[in-house]
Amino acid sequence: MLEDKKTKVKITFLVILVGISSMLAAVVTDHWAVLSPRVERLNTTCEAAHFGLWRLCKKSIFIVEEDPQGKGCGPISLPGVKNCSYFKHFTSGEEAEVFEVKTQKEYNISAAAIAIFSLAFMTLGSLCLLGAFGKGRDYLLRPAGMFFAFAGLCIVISVEVMRQSVKRMIDSDETIWIEYYYSWSFACACAAFTLLFLSGITLLIISMPHMPRNPWETCMDAEPEPID
Numbered sequence: 001m002l003e004d005k006k007t008k009v010k011i012t013f014l015v016i017l018v019g020i021s022s023m024l025a026a027v028v029t030d031h032w033a034v035l036s037p038r039v040e041r042l043n044t045t046c047e048a049a050h051f052g053l054w055r056l057c058k059k060s061i062f063i064v065e066e067d068p069q070g071k072g073c074g075p076i077s078l079p080g081v082k083n084c085s086y087f088k089h090f091t092s093g094e095e096a097e098v099f100e101v102k103t104q105k106e107y108n109i110s111a112a113a114i115a116i117f118s119l120a121f122m123t124l125g126s127l128c129l130l131g132a133f134g135k136g137r138d139y140l141l142r143p144a145g146m147f148f149a150f151a152g153l154c155i156v157i158s159v160e161v162m163r164q165s166v167k168r169m170i171d172s173d174e175t176i177w178i179e180y181y182y183s184w185s186f187a188c189a190c191a192a193f194t195l196l197f198l199s200g201i202t203l204l205i206i207s208m209p210h211m212p213r214n215p216w217e218t219c220m221d222a223e224p225e226p227i228d
Helices: 003-028 094-103 105-132 138-171 184-206
Strands: 033-037 044-051 055-063 080-086 177-182
Touching (some): 003 138, 003 184, 033 138
Antiparallel strands (some): 033 177
């Protein structure tokens, strides 16, 4: 691998590491969206919630003054009694039945499954990229770029599925929540999509064959790249 190309790959790899960190933070945390019921009067307890791919956390907050950002319950950072329960995506039971009605379980199952595919693509891309640093293994840059681009696409699909899940939850008559906003886990997922997808495209461009120096040359006539 040429020194110039190796430098570009190393810089891209650093960006990919940031993207992977963002994706892992989004997958394992539960602050994709914050849900809030309407608060009609003060000095009462209301129940806000935040959730991610794997669990829903409800928090009972005692409201003593109006939220300056709206009429909802919160902000979620206020002290209160917190109760978290994992989504039973693949099991039955009372909690699963409640989740089926209240939060459109099928959306969260899809988002979680797509996120797992994204993690698999990231793992394959990382293995290919690390292997590309070996002597004469530049050809691994292309599959690495494809895997990271696929990982980015899976992330953005998962983000859109979660958006639809939140919308259905708010619109449902079965839930008490009427207001929502997307939180930092959602932002991490969006950042991961941008970084991984663009890095994947960059690796594909870097892996392109050496172009001829003169317009009348063909790719076969171009001077081959030296091998370390």
